[in-house]
Amino acid sequence: MGKQYRGKALWKLPSRGRGTCPICKAQRIKVLYDITLEDGSKIKVCKRCQHKKVDTLPMVN
Incomplete structure (x- = not known):
C-alpha cells in the first residue's frame, strides 16, 4: 500500500x-475498535481501551 492511501x-x-471514548472519556480521539459487552452489544473504543477486560469496565451508556 502506498503512503498516499494510508488512512x-x-x-x-x-x-x-473521532469522538469520545465511552470508557476513558478521552475527547477528540479515534474510536475505531469494537469491543463486545456482556449483554452482547458492541461499542467503539479508543486504542488504549481496546484490550480492557469486559468485566472490569464501568457501566457504559
Whole structure:
C-alpha cells in the first residue's frame, strides 16, 4: 500500500473516526475498535481501551 492511501478510509467515517471514548472519556480521539459487552452489544473504543477486560469496565451508556 502506498503512503498516499494510508488512512484514506477514515475520511469516509462520521467525524473521520473521532469522538469520545465511552470508557476513558478521552475527547477528540479515534474510536475505531469494537469491543463486545456482556449483554452482547458492541461499542467503539479508543486504542488504549481496546484490550480492557469486559468485566472490569464501568457501566457504559
